[in-house]
Each structure stands twice: as C-alpha cells, then as structure tokens.
Amino acid sequence: MAWRDDWRRVRAIARKDVTTELRAKAGFNSTASLGVTILILLGLALGPDAQALRDAAVGAVWLALLFSGVLAFNRSFQVELESGALEPLLLYPGPRWTIFAGKLLGNLLFLGLMVAIVVTVGVVLFSVEIPARWPTLLGVLALGVVGLVVLGTFYASMASRSRAREVLLPLLLFPMLVPALVAATTASKALLGADLMHDADAWIRLLAAYDVIFLIATFLAFEHVIEA
Amino acid sequence: MAWRDDWRRVRAIARKDVTTELRAKAGFNSTASLGVTILILLGLALGPDAQALRDAAVGAVWLALLFSGVLAFNRSFQVELESGALEPLLLYPGPRWTIFAGKLLGNLLFLGLMVAIVVTVGVVLFSVEIPARWPTLLGVLALGVVGLVVLGTFYASMASRSRAREVLLPLLLFPMLVPALVAATTASKALLGADLMHDADAWIRLLAAYDVIFLIATFLAFEHVIEA
Amino acid sequence: MNVADWSFDPSRTGRRTGIWLVLAAVVVLMATQTYAITNSPAEGDMGHLQKIMYVHVPAAWMTFLSFFVVLVFSVSYLWRRRETDDLIAASAAEVGAVFNGLTLALGMIWGRPTWGVWWAWDARLTSTLVLFLIFVGYLALRGFVDDAGQRARWSAAVGIIGAINVPIVYMSVMWWRTLHQQPSSPSTLDPAYTLGLRINAIAMLLVLIYFIRKRYEIARLERAVEHAAQSAAMGGR
Amino acid sequence: MQTGHGEPGMKVSGLGKRFGARWVLRGVTLVVAEGEAVGLLGANGSGKSTILRILGTLLNPTVGTATIDGLDIGRDASAVRSRVGYLAHTPGLYEDLTARENLRFAADMLGLGYGSVDESLDRVGLAHVAGDRVRGFSAGMQRRLGIARLILRAPRILLLDEPYSNLDAEGIDLMNSILGDIGRSGGSALVALHELAPARGILARTVNLVDGRIEPAETTLPLRDRARPISVVR
Amino acid sequence: MQTGHGEPGMKVSGLGKRFGARWVLRGVTLVVAEGEAVGLLGANGSGKSTILRILGTLLNPTVGTATIDGLDIGRDASAVRSRVGYLAHTPGLYEDLTARENLRFAADMLGLGYGSVDESLDRVGLAHVAGDRVRGFSAGMQRRLGIARLILRAPRILLLDEPYSNLDAEGIDLMNSILGDIGRSGGSALVALHELAPARGILARTVNLVDGRIEPAETTLPLRDRARPISVVR
C-alpha cells in the first residue's frame, strides 16, 4: 500500500511539472530551440574551419545539452518557489524522497525529448557520419543524460532556494559533471571513429558507474537537503 | 535641473543593483567562477589537442562571457520582480529611459569586472600569447561587452517579466548577438595572429557600428517595452 | 481603445476574394511547376535535382518579404497603436517562419545529393538559420505573454530590432567565410532557368499573401468574438 | 509638491476592463471629492484591486476614462504618477537592501532629500530596525515599510489596497492618521477593504462594487462594523 | 484519518528562537486543549508567524520543545505533518495550474480521492472558476483556494496565520465554520491575528505575545473588538 501512495506522489509531481512546462506555452519548444541556437553559436565561435567544426561536434552537442538543461532544472524548482509553493510541498505527509523522484522523472522526460531534437540537429549541422555502432552511441547518450539529470535535479533543489540561484546551479553542477562529460565525449568520439586511441567500452563502464553512484548518493542526501 | 534628477535616478538604480549583487553573498564571485567553470568545460569538451585548444581560446572566452552574462542580466530584472518591486519602480515619476540607463550601467559595471577575470583566466588556461597590439584587443573586448550588455539588458526587461524567463532571454538574445560574436572572435583571432586571412579593422568597425545602432534602437524601444 | 469604430462583419471578411486568391495561387503554382519542370533542361552537374530550385529560391525570397512586412507593421503599430497592425505583423511572422523553414528544409534536401552533406557553414545557410531563430524568438515571445497590449508592444519592439539585425547578420556571416572555399552554390544562374524561377516566385507570392490574409482573418475573428462579448457585458451602452 | 491644475479629486467614468474573455469591470462610474476618503467594498474577485491598478496607471482600461486632479490617466500618465501614492497587496521592497536603503532609493527616484527618510521610518515605528535587511521582516513590518515609502513625499491622492491587513493596533492608528492628513490637506483617497472596523470614523462614505459596477445606493455613515456586499459576482 | 495516540492538543514549552544575534522568542509556553481554538495576538514582528512555522515543522526551534497530539515536532516531524493543517501569509499555489488541478495535486500528495476536490471548491465558493488558472485570481480568491486545500482532508490541528486577511464577509463566515468544525470534532487550532472582530464568538480565548513570551494574564471572553497589545516589542 505504502509504495503505491509513494508512486502516486512521484507521478503527481512529475505530471504537474510537465503540465506546467507544456502550459507555459512552448516551454519545451523554446528550450529545444535554445539548444539549437547554442549549437550554432558554438559553430560560429569555433569555425569557420570545416574540419575543426567536425571535431568539435560531439563536444558542442554535450555543451548545448548542458546549458539548456541547467535552465530546465532551475525552472523545475523555481515553479515551487514562486508564491511559496515549496512550503506546502514539504508539509505533505509521506517520505520526502518522493519529491526528488517526481522531479527527477519530470526532468528526465523533458530532457529526453530535448536530446532527441538537439542531437538530430547537431548531427546535421556538424555533418556527423552515423557509425555502425549507433545503438551503443544511443546508450552513451542515455547514460550521459541520466547523469546530467540526476545531479542537475539534486543541485537545483538546493540552488533554487538560495539567493543566487541562477548562477549557483551551474557553478555547483558543472564541476561535478566533468567526469560524465569527459566520459561521454570520449566514448562518443571513439564510437564515431574520430578518436582511435581510446576504447569506448572503458568509458561507457565509467559512465554507468557514475550514474549508479550518484543516483544512490543523491537519493540518500536529498532527505537532508530538502529540510527547511 | 531635469537632467540632474535623471542622472540621480540612473545612479540610484545602478547603485542598488550593484549593492544587491554584492550583498547576495558572492553574487559576483559566483558569476565569475561560473565563467571560469565554463571555460574549463569548453576546454574539456573540445580538448585534448593543444593546438585545437589554442585555436578555440577566443571563441571559448566569448562563449563563457555570453553564458554567464545571460544569467546576470536575468537576475538584474528578477530582483525587481521578486516581491513585486517592479510596480513601485514604474510608478516613480520621471522619464522611463532612466530605468533602462540605470540597469545598463549596473550590468556594464558587473560584466566589466567579470570580463577582467574570465579573460585573465582564459589567457592562462589556453596559453594565449599576448600580442603587441593588446590595447586594440582590449578595445575589441570593450566593444563586444557593450553590445552584449545593451541587447542583454533590453531583452531581459521583457523576458524576465514573461512566463518562461530563464529560457526566453537566451532564445531571443543569442541569435541577435551573432554579428557581435562573429566580429569579436574574428577580430580577436586576427589580432592574436592566429588568423592571417582576416583584417581586424573591418571587424572592429562592424562591432562599433553594431553597438551604436543597437544602443540607439534599444533606448528608443524601451519606452514601449517597459510600459505595464 | 475605442470600441465603437470597430465595425466588423464576419460575413464580409472578404472570403470571396480569399477564394479567388487561393484558386489563383494553386492554378499558377501548378502551371508554373509543370512549365518549369518540363521546359528546363537537366542541369550538367545536378541533373533534374536542379528542379528543387523552383521552390527553394522563391521560398527564400518570400521569407525576406515576410520579415519586411513584420518590420513595416511593427513600426506602424508603435506609431499608431492600432491592433490590426499587430495582428498583421504576427500573421506575417508566422507565415514567414513557415517559408523560412521550407527554405532550410528544401536547401538541405538539395544539399545532401549535391554537396554530399546536409549542412555547410556557408554564409547564406548560416544567416538563413539565424534568421529562422530570430523568427522563432519572436513567436515564442508572443506565446509567453498574456496581456494583449503588452504582447503587441513587446513583439513590435522585438520585430523591429530583429529586422535591423538581419542585414548585419548577413554581412558578418558573409565576411566570416569570405576567404575560404565556397560550397559550390550556383549563384550564377543560366538564363534557361530564370523564367521558370520568376513565374514560380509570382505563384509563391500569391500563396504568401493568401496565407497571411487567412491567418490575419482568424486573428480578427478571435478579436471580434471578444468584442461581441464586450458589448454584451457593457449592457448595450 | 506640485498641485493639481484641474479639478481636484478623482473622476472615473464608464471604466471597463476585460481579462481574456471575461469582463471584470463593466462601466464603473465614481467621483471622489477633494478632502474625501472613500471606502471601496466588494466581494473577493469583484475588481477592487483592478480599479486601483487602473487609477494608478499600472493597467490600461479596456474602455472608459478617468481623471485625477483633472489629469487623464491615459494621456497624462506621467503627471498622474507624480501625485498618486499607491499601496498594493504586496509591499514591493528590495529584500537584500535594508529598510533605510529601500527608502533612500525611493528618495533618489522621487528627487527628494534623505532627510525625510529617517523621519518616515520613525513615524512607522521601524527606526530600531532601519539598518536590518528587509528579508527577515515580518509581514506587518514589511507593510509598515511600504507605508513609510508612501508618505516619503506627501502624495495628494492615495490609492490603498486593503491597507489595514497585517497591521497591529498601533499600525492601524498610523494608517488612520495618514488618511486623516490627506483629508485635512484637501487630497483624496480611495481605499479597498473588507473589514470596516479599523477605518471607523475615517472614511467619509463607502461604495459597493457589485457585478462590475458601483451600486447606485451608497452606504453612508454611520458604518456597520462589517460590510456585507449584497450580491457576489459569479 | 489517523487519530492522535498521545495527549490531544498542542503543548509548547520553553520555546526559543534566535535569528542571527536576535532572540525573537524567549521561552514561549502555551497549551491549546482539545476542542479549543486559541487566538495568538501580538504586535507586528513579535513572533507569531515564527511560532506557527515552528509548530508546523517548517522551522527548527533554537531551544525548547513542543508536542502536537503527544508527538514531538522534532523527532516525529513526519507524523506531525500528517495531522497539521497550516495556512501561511502566502497561499503557495501553482499559478500555471487551474484551481482544480492545484487541489488534485494536493489530493495525490495526501493520498486522497478526487471526490473531495470538487466538494472543497464548492465549499469555498470557487466552483465557478475551478477550471481557471490561478495566475489571474484576486488576492481573496487565492486565499480561498488555500483554504480549500486546507480542508481537503479534515486536519485535526490547524495553524492559521492571519486567516481572515483578504477575505470578504462570506469568506470570513466560511473560515469561522471551519474553526467551528475543528472545535466540535475535538481538534485544536492556534490562530495568529490582529483584528478580533471577524473571530467574535469563535475563539475560546486569546493569548498575548509580548517580548518573546506569552503574557501571563490571558484575555478571556468577552472579547474586545480590537486587541491592543499592552506593549510593543522594540
């Protein structure tokens, strides 16, 4: 019984977040467009040499996901803070990890959709050739996104309640994401055949371990973080 | 007499913004640290090839300024919105362009300081060699920052009052900044001797024209935008 | 702000001229397509792929035209504060974004077999994409603002400032690429294709006008419904 | 302070306001004479705040006009703003600045000297926390600081939205003395409120907002303790 | 609904709270018996909201303890939350959701069926705007929606922070009927307020918060119209 109630809470939070996002008309569309805009900015800042651009493709896609993801994570807790909705949320009975799980689920859905768009555009813009091992590449992408969302949601729960929220979240998050970023880009490059010196598998294992470790750690830590 | 009152208003707004920023503990420090963090991320995403990094240095510095600047601009109007301080601000008598000028001045001071830090770190991180024409390089930097702040402040005055503020500001701002970004990076690269094919002067003229045009345009348009 | 001068009769919305417009557009479009496709020779490098040009290029022209309409009516709105100007600007922006997307899509479909890539960081391509993003920003802003007056003023400002930027974007991106090898974009055009191109452009223009008109009429009808509710609420004053 | 060059007081005629498809105000007509403080009553959601926001030039009316001291709120918005003091539901303070800094900022924006700042703070009973940041202020203290900003320059016209809420007995007396001053100096005030008890003896009369219009029959003194609007807007 | 397994009501003893270097509460001791609604009076900034926030487990006390239905607010925070209904100065609603969606979300979080949602909306008089987004709601309508969420599950214990503010006459009656229900069902309520008029006949007694302590002499019925605290915290 208890886990059913918990699951209902998780779903309610995720549904509310996604509804709000969709209702703030084009909240999703514009985040995705922003991802594309960032890709172009990166292209312009790094170009115009075609080969240099192709080499930068993987990094650019990850950076675009990172930057637009940060904005989405911050939004997801800011919705609670506007007009003080966080207090009622904390006052509901039941375990607090459900709040984290709900937010996580909402953000995962949101970012998952965005990844689909940004990656497609990135592949086209930077003329990336799709390799034979593309399912593995998708796996790398998924693992990377999970890492991003887990840590992003966790840090947003703190940062968005501080006074310098816009700035604090990326400041806390980006350094923590360095391993995920390095692993994801290196693995992707290896899979794309651009980088012959590295073996993708080792990096994928690192990425998976990273996800598992931080998933557990953040769930355990959230209880303490969310407390008033 | 009237212009003295106006100037007093401009100063009051800028002073208030800077005070708030400094007082929201480390509001400035953390924005600057964020700029540095983004530099590092760019380095990691694009690396590890040393030559590629050196070529990317200028672009990376500008991107770091862009991304952390966007957060600062949004903050500057969000301070007004929290607890509804924008309404009293609009109710003060006197011309409304003083509000824009005050915000502009505050953001310029803020970003000016940040540029000093991010550029210094960028030079060190990416092993950039300082060229003989470094005063011109500083001029390019200044022109670029002015363009960034003028358009950033203007769009933030709208975006921060809309429903999707975090996302809307970069979405509106980044495409508009493309000329400034391209001009600033290309001119800087030319001055650094990395790009022998382009002539810096033409780009500097473009950048200066860009600044003047949008300074005038935004001052004229602000009156319409700030209205309730 | 005055309601009384808002005489709007839905039965007189010019549906008839609308029908003539769309009929003309469709007929001209089909005729010119047939003419252009059957009459123009297969191009040397590209073969019949070249036919994409007949839609791609006029679509690009229509994009520019739409943005110009947005600019004109945005200025007019800020000057005269007439709601109709805002509605026309918004309609033009929406339709312009569609044509802009079409230009991009057709260009990419064309580029794949001719250049071997979907995308190149060429000046014209990049500036077209940036223009598209400026449109997207404009439309997103409209979506995020609830108050009609505020939405009109803000989007007018964004439309004007965006339009000012278009030539600057184009210039900067072109210089950015100047001394590098250009993708083989055939900007020199064989006279064999110009006639087909011109009449296609006329057909597209008709389509554009029809779309903007239709979009504007929808917006006006929405307003009319609100205004009808207004007189009811004010008790026939 | 400037004085009005037109007819003093407020004149509202045929004011209508639509939000989306819903008409909240449907032709509000109302006159507030010189030296008068008028209570604006009405059920929750009847449109009291909307009227005040329109008069304060924060919102444009959909139809209708209003003048304040003879100045049109649309065309002469800037002149109107320079003689109107508006107190909203929320105080609109900068939370990271201290009480004194908030008022000094207001003085800068209004072109006043800093002398009046400490005077105002003293009058609203916040002198002892003048150097504290507003962030930690209680609801009533924030309200008082909002009142201090209001009286920084003595405005001729007051638009007050439930001014007594969150205030303790001392705060209510303060509010009443401000309204008394307005009356004596020939200004005028429009005060939205639900509970009449705190304003006893202060308001010249009250009007009822029902169905988007001011009810023809005005309640006059003596006031009942609690105003019961006759019907509720649906 | 669960019922308490300890002593019913609230027991506060020696509660102290420090913000920075300043002691706002200096040993608050107070008992609210079963079936009792107690008014908490005090000047602006005296610490009323702070007490309610501590009892609602939103803030930790610096010293002292409190129990609710015999449950310690520190150790059994989660159990306390499941029986306390807390109404703050701000309503804490999601502005982009409709009134009904806000309540459904609350029902999900509380593990209740959706049946009670429309019932609650009806009781607070918002049934006609159930499908409207909260963003456009007036101050009083938001307040009412907050009350609807409060009564979604009938909580045994109510902590109300100036519950009458922004409410019209009808809203005040509603609030009073909720307080009446609490009394009859053996729950208890602590109500911070300034103006006693709306609560006439509802509160069993009031206590005064002065200088961070509850004044020894309690005011009992009959209530005066307006509560004047004897001294003001400086």
Ligand code: HEM
């Ligand atoms: C995403 C890819 C593309 C984009 C965004 C794009 C965009 C444009 C634009 C904006 C114009 C109008 C410029 C003007 O009239 O000044 C244009 C014209 C034209 N484009 Fe494209 N284009 C793309 C791909 C291609 C490809 C692959 C080809 C053929 C290989 C092509 C051939 C042409 C031609 C022939 C013109 C007319 C040139 C002229 O009038 O001077 N385009 N394109």
Ligand SMILES: Nc1ncnc2c1ncn2[C@@H]1O[C@H](COP(=O)(O)OP(=O)(O)OP(=O)(O)O)[C@@H](O)[C@H]1O
């Ligand atoms: N987070 C905080 N940081 C610093 N000081 C605080 C904080 N919260 C409250 N205070 C201080 O504690 C005191 C009591 O505040 P509280 O909100 O409890 O007052 P209150 O009795 O509810 O007043 P009001 O009637 O105005 O609502 C005030 O002086 C306030 O400045």
Ligand SMILES: Nc1ncnc2c1ncn2[C@@H]1O[C@H](COP(=O)(O)OP(=O)(O)OP(=O)(O)O)[C@@H](O)[C@H]1O
């Ligand atoms: N921005 C808005 N968008 C949509 N509806 C709005 C907006 N502002 C106000 N309304 C609607 O207008 C009506 C009147 O609101 P207003 O705030 O003026 O009421 P009020 O009389 O001040 O009520 P209260 O006593 O609760 O403060 C309400 O029904 C509200 O829903």
Ligand SMILES: [Mg+2]
């Ligand atoms: Mg109101």
Ligand SMILES: [Mg+2]
């Ligand atoms: Mg309080």
